[in-house]
Amino acid sequence: MRKVKGRGSIFLQLLLTFFVFFSFVDSGNAGVTSTFIRSEWPSVDIPLDDKVFAVPEGHNAPQQVHITQGDYDGKAVIISWVTADEPGSSQVRYGTSEKNYGFSADGTVTNYTFYNYKSGYIHQCLVDGLAYNTKYYYKIGNGDSARKFWFQTPPEIHPDAPYKFGIIGDLGQTYNSLSTVEHYMQSGGEAVLFVGDLSYADRYQYHDVGVRWDTWGRFIERSAASQAWIWAAGNHEIDYMPYMGEVTPFKSYLHRYPTPYAASKSSNPLWYAIRRASAHIIILSSYSPFVKYTPQWRWLQEEFKRVDREKTPWLIVLMHAPIYSSNEAHFMEGESMRAVFEYWFVKHKVDVVFAGHVHAYERSYRISNIHYNVSGGDRYPVPDKSAPVYITAGDGGNQEGLAGRFRDPQPDYSAFREASYGHSTLEIKNRTHALYHWNRNDDGKRVPTDSFILHNQFWANNRRRRKLNKRHLHSAIANVPLSERLRRCA
Ligand SMILES: *[C@@H]1O[C@H](CO)[C@@H](O)[C@H](O)[C@H]1NC(C)=O
Ligand SMILES: *[C@@H]1O[C@H](CO)[C@@H](O)[C@H](O)[C@H]1NC(C)=O
Ligand SMILES: *[C@@H]1O[C@H](CO)[C@@H](O)[C@H](O)[C@H]1NC(C)=O
Ligand SMILES: [Fe+2]
Numbered sequence: 437m438r439k440v441k442g443r444g445s446i447f448l449q450l451l452l453t454f455f456v457f458f459s460f461v462d463s464g465n466a467g468v469t470s471t472f473i474r475s476e477w478p479s480v481d482i483p484l485d486d487k488v489f490a491v492p493e494g495h496n497a498p499q500q501v502h503i504t505q506g507d508y509d510g511k512a513v514i515i516s517w518v519t520a521d522e523p524g525s526s527q528v529r530y531g532t533s534e535k536n537y538g539f540s541a542d543g544t545v546t547n548y549t550f551y552n553y554k555s556g557y558i559h560q561c562l563v564d565g566l567a568y569n570t571k572y573y574y575k576i577g578n579g580d581s582a583r584k585f586w587f588q589t590p591p592e593i594h595p596d597a598p599y600k601f602g603i604i605g606d607l608g609q610t611y612n613s614l615s616t617v618e619h620y621m622q623s624g625g626e627a628v629l630f631v632g633d634l635s636y637a638d639r640y641q642y643h644d645v646g647v648r649w650d651t652w653g654r655f656i657e658r659s660a661a662s663q664a665w666i667w668a669a670g671n672h673e674i675d676y677m678p679y680m681g682e683v684t685p686f687k688s689y690l691h692r693y694p695t696p697y698a699a700s701k702s703s704n705p706l707w708y709a710i711r712r713a714s715a716h717i718i719i720l721s722s723y724s725p726f727v728k729y730t731p732q733w734r735w736l737q738e739e740f741k742r743v744d745r746e747k748t749p750w751l752i753v754l755m756h757a758p759i760y761s762s763n764e765a766h767f768m769e770g771e772s773m774r775a776v777f778e779y780w781f782v783k784h785k786v787d788v789v790f791a792g793h794v795h796a797y798e799r800s801y802r803i804s805n806i807h808y809n810v811s812g813g814d815r816y817p818v819p820d821k822s823a824p825v826y827i828t829a830g831d832g833g834n835q836e837g838l839a840g841r842f843r844d845p846q847p848d849y850s851a852f853r854e855a856s857y858g859h860s861t862l863e864i865k866n867r868t869h870a871l872y873h874w875n876r877n878d879d880g881k882r883v884p885t886d887s888f889i890l891h892n893q894f895w896a897n898n899r900r901r902r903k904l905n906k907r908h909l910h911s912a913i914a915n916v917p918l919s920e921r922l923r924r925c926a
Contacts, residue, residue: 467846467847467848467850467851467852467853468846468851468852468853469842469846469853469854470852470853470854470856470885472854472856472876472885477610477611477612477615478610478611479610479612479833479834479835479836479837479838480610480611480835481608481609481610481636481648481835482609482610482611482613482614482651482655484647484651488614488654488655489609489651489654489655490654491520491654492581492583493581494577494579494580494581495521495580495581496519496520496521496522496524496577496578496581497519497577497581497583498517498518498519498559498576498577498581498582498583499517499518499519499520499556499650499653499654499657500516500517500518500650500653500654500657500692501515501516501517501576501583501585501657501660501661502515502516502517502653502656502657502660502661502665502693503515503516503587503660503661503662503663503664503665504516504664504665504666504667504693504694504695504696505627505664505666505696505710505712506562506563506564506696506699507564507696507699507710508696508699508700508709508710508711509593509710509711509712510568510589510590510593510710510711510712510713511564511565511566511567511568511589512562512563512564512565512566512696513562513563513566513587513589513664514560514561514562514563514694514695514696515528515543515559515560515561515563515574515576516558516559516560516561516692516693516694517558517559517576518555518556518557518558518559518650518653519556519557519559519577520556520557522557523545523557524557524559524577524578525576525577525578526542526543526544526545526559526560526561527540527541527542527543527561527576528540528541528543528561528563528574528575528576529574529575529576530563530572530573530574530575531572531573532567532570532571532572532573533573534573534584534586537573537574537575541561541562541563541564542561543559543560543561543562544559544560544561545557545558545559545560546558546560546691547691548687548688548691550645550646550675550682550687550688551642551643551645551646551677551680551681551682552642552643553642553643553644553645553646553647554646555646555650555688555691556650558691558692559576560694566589567589568589568590568591568592569588569589569590569591569592570588570589571586571587571588571589572586572587572588572589573585573586574586574587585661585662586662587661587662587663587664588626588663590626590627590712590713591713593711593712593713593714593747593748594713594714594747595714595746595747595748595749595866595867595895596714596866596867597713597714597864598713598714598863598864598865598866599626599627599712599713599714599715599863599864600623600624600625600626600861600862600863600864601625601626601627601628601629601715601861601862601863601864602620602623602625602627602628602629602859602860602861603628603629603631603790603827603829603859603860603861603862604616604617604620604628604629604630604631604829604832604859604860605630605631605632605633605670605756605790605791605792605793605829605830605831605832606631606632606633606670606792606793606795606830606831606832606833606834607630607633607634607635607656607832607833607834608633608635608636608652608832608833608834608835608836609635609636609648609651609652609655609834609835610833610834610835611833612832612833612834612857612877613655613832613833613834614655615833615857615877616831616832616833616857616858616859616877617655617656617658617659619858619859619875619877619882620659620859621658621659622882623859623861623875623882624861625663625861626663627663627664627665627666627712628659628660628663628664628665628666629666629668629717629752629754629790629862630665630666630667630668630754631668631670631754631755631756631790631791631792631793631829631830632668632669632670632671632672632673632722632755632756632792632793633670633671633672633673633756633792633793633830633832633834634652634667634670634672634673634689634693635648635649635651635652635653635672636648636652636672636834636835636836637649637652637672637675637688638672638674638675638677639672639835639836641680642680645675645677645688646688649688649692653692666710666717666719666754667693667695667719668719668720668721668754668755668756668792669686669689669706669721669722669723669756670722670723670756670792670793671722671723671756671757671793673686673688673689673723674686674723675687675688675689685723686706690705690706695708695719696708696710700739700742701735701738701739702735702739703731703735704721704724704731704732706721706723706724706732707719707720707721707724707732707735707736709739709742711747711748713864714748714749714750714864714866714867715748715750715751715752715864716743716744716748716750716751716752717752717753717754718736718739718751718752718753718754719753719754719755720732720736720753720754720755720773720777721755721756722755722756722757722770722773722793723756726773726776726777727772727776728776733776736777736780737780740780740784743784745894745895749867749868749892749894749895750787750864750870750892751784751785751786751787751893751894752786752787752788752789752790752862753781753786753788753789753790753824754789754790754791755770755773755789755790755791756791756792756793757769757770757773757791757793758770758791758792758793758794758798758826758828758830759771759773759774759778759789759791759826760774760798760800760803760817760826760828760849760850761791761793761794761798761826761828762798762842762843762846762847762849762850762853763794763796763798763828763839763841763842763843763853763855764839764841764842764843765794765795765796765839765841766793766794766839767843769793770791770793774805778804778805778806779806781804781823781824782804782806782820782822782823782824783822785822785824785893785894786824786893787824787825787870787890787892787893788824788825788826788827788862788872788890789824789825789826789827790827790829790860791826791827791828791829791830792828792829792830792832793828793830794828794830794839795830795831795834795836795837795838795839795855796828796830796831796838796839796840796842796853796854796855796856797827797828797829797831797852797853797854797855797856797858797860797874797876797885797886798827798828798850798852798853798854799825799826799827799828799850799851799852799853799874799886799888800825800826800827800849800850800851801819801825801848801849801850801851802819802820802821802822802823802824802825803817803818803819803820803823803848803849804817804818804820804822804823805817805818806820817847817848817849821897822893824893825890827860827872829859829860829874831856831857831858831859832857832859833857833877838855838856838857839855840855842855852886854876854885854886856876856877856878856885857876857877858874858875858876858877858885859874859875859877860872860873860874860875861873861875862890867892867894867895867896868891868892868895868896869889869890869891869892869896870889870890870892871887871888871889871890872887872888872889872890873886873887874886874887
């Protein structure tokens with residue numbers, strides 16, 4: 437009896453292996469490890485006196501200007517800047533014409549110390565009640581030192597609203613970082629999804645930590661003063677430095693980079709969600725508690741309930757430590773979060789998960805490992821149509837250099853991997869299609885390298901839903917009076 441059962445299960449195993457094997461073949465499994473080797477610039481930080489870090493002229497002139505989304509739906513921005521000499525004004529004057537700054541909003545000012553470093557005066561101002569799809573001009577500072585910028589608000593939340601996001605991670609402040617930002621600025625991206633590890637100031641000691649947070653703020657102003665950068669925190673934001681008495685995690689980051697966390701009912705700026713155009717974006721913290729019953733876990737459970745794919749078809753998750761990465765660097769550091777959250781990502785059909793941390797680029801197939809549990813089940817990732825695509829984009833170009841060693845052989849789940857610097861763009865076309873591009877900084881040039889069409893998990897793969905929707909559209913049109921229909925056609 438036992439023998440027969442044993443044979444039976446071996447047969448079953450074989451059958452299963454056969455199926456797993458063929459479903460991989462079916463999904464076109466021919467993972468690519470790129471052989472491209474770039475002649476990189478040295479991974480050294482740009483010197484403090486370089487013009488990319490130039491302090492704007494004038495007494496107390498606003499510097500380190502950056503904006504982020506200020507609400508849940510994209511009708512507000514938080515504008516942040518630093519004044520060095522005195523607190524000055526936290527007011528933002530703004531309007532829809534370059535000649536008329538008729539509106540104003542008042543912000544707050546704060547400062548902090550880090551060992552013997554004293555920060556400048558950090559201003560944060562929420563500008564809300566904005567119109568969608570509108571260019572706003574804004575002015576901060578006083579008199580001759582006043583500075584002017586502009587930004588464009590996103591389109592209204594709509595399932596077919598097109599939008600182009602940039603994805604940047606692990607940026608730092610080297611010549612490679614500069615190349616990444618400059619290339620991104622040529623891409624036509626409208627907002628940045630930043631997957632953590634901003635300044636790498638924690639590579640310095642004592643007073644210089646604060647100094648390098650300041651230079652980074654001036655460095656990214658070239659893009660971040662004119663479009664929203666959506667922040668996720670990485671390990672280099674923790675700044676836990678007991679040798680100099682600094683033990684409050686995320687102190688510099690939280691003072692400098694506000695997020696609209698309260699708008700998504702989060703209790704902590706490190707995890708939150710926003711909706712922008714046709715996307716619902718969930719930002720997680722790899723370095724805050726996330727196991728069952730913690731605030732982040734409970735918040736995420738509720739946030740998934742608020743996702744409405746009829747309004748925002750694209751469901752995107754940002755985190756710092758990747759869940760699926762086949763690089764030697766930081767191998768399996770995302771495993772703890774995978775064990776807790778992967779089931780939800782599959783259940784809620786997340787479209788794509790962006791992470792950083794590993795200084796290279798990698799893209800996965802749609803796979804999951806949710807059938808494994810400690811008492812049984814599959815112990816390896818299997819193809820799963822409901823699973824997200826996982827993209828590691830820690831390729832911004834920081835001081836630590838590239839993570840050039842991939843595990844060999846390339847695991848079945850890995851579709852494309854290359855150790856180079858670059859940035860990505862996700863160009864949402866409508867509710868079913870988005871174009872994804874990874875752009876390598878090829879010695880000063882921007883070279884599109886890995887690209888694919890991302891089919892929406894909710895709309896594109898569901899014929900019944902598409903049909904239903906068509907019928908719904910037809911009946912909605914049928915209900916409009918004939919005269920109105922004729923008018924619309926004209
Ligand atoms: C903040 O600025 C005020 C006014 O200049 C100063 O008195 C205070 O010491 C500063 N606080 C910190 C924490 O640096
Ligand atoms: C664990 O996996 C085994 C084998 O797939 C399955 O029979 C069992 O129901 C799973 N247990 C839980 C709690 O999911
Ligand atoms: C969505 O965009 C894709 C790619 O541009 C296009 O092929 C497709 O026809 C579009 N679908 C609809 C419903 O507009
Ligand atoms: Fe990191």
